[in-house]
């Protein structure tokens with residue numbers, strides 16, 4: 239991968255569903271279903287260059303060599319809580335993937351990321367990591383998650399979000415220029431409380447109905 243890549247995935251199906259998710263009166267169940275659908279669609283782009291290997295199979299007519307992916311070599315890393323909304327859809331597309339979790343919350347005053355949980359699969363040096371969090375706002379959570387993930391030495395890392403603020407992209411790539419970002423939208427900026435504008439509000443609260 240070259241340095242500091244940002245992939246803006248602006249497929250019409252994704253953009254349509256994202257518009258629905260942004261609407262403030264969208265129900266919790268609808269919000270969750272849309273995120274699931276978008277994450278399945280984004281999985282296509284994020285896994286586009288996944289390595290395949292040829293295996294021998296028999297069709298009803300003859301034998302052939304045909305490509306398969308080794309899903310076990312992929313680890314989806316969900317940044318709790320909201321990353322779990324992305325995880326379901328990604329796992330529908332790559333069911334053999336392993337899963338790691340990083341528990342982080344934003345301190346509402348400093349907007350710094352506070353870690354409360356970290357668990358990865360074994361043999362991370364053999365795995366390609368895909369970090370999942372719908373929101374890249376200040377970027378502090380994503381930077382902290384990737385800082386910790388790099389301690390486990392995965393083969394590669396990419397970061398996938400739904401909405402990114404320009405401030406978050408800048409902060410993230412200053413810390414991790416080697417990690418490409420995949421996002422469905424780049425919004426205008428942040429408000430005084432670190433929320434993305436126009437955004438979609440608090441992703442975790444909307445997904446889990448906690449507000």
Ligand SMILES: O=P(O)(O)OC[C@H]1O[C@H](OP(=O)(O)OP(=O)(O)O)[C@H](O)[C@@H]1O
Nearest residue numbers: 318319320343344375376377378379442
């Ligand atoms: O880029 P940042 O400024 O760090 O903001 C992004 C973080 O904020 C949200 O999580 P939150 O802290 O609200 O925790 P939650 O997912 O448990 O609700 C979101 O899911 C990201 O993890």
Ligand SMILES: O=c1cc[nH]c(=O)[nH]1
Nearest residue numbers: 375433434439440441
């Ligand atoms: O707009 C934002 C910013 C951070 N976290 C969210 O869930 N939403």
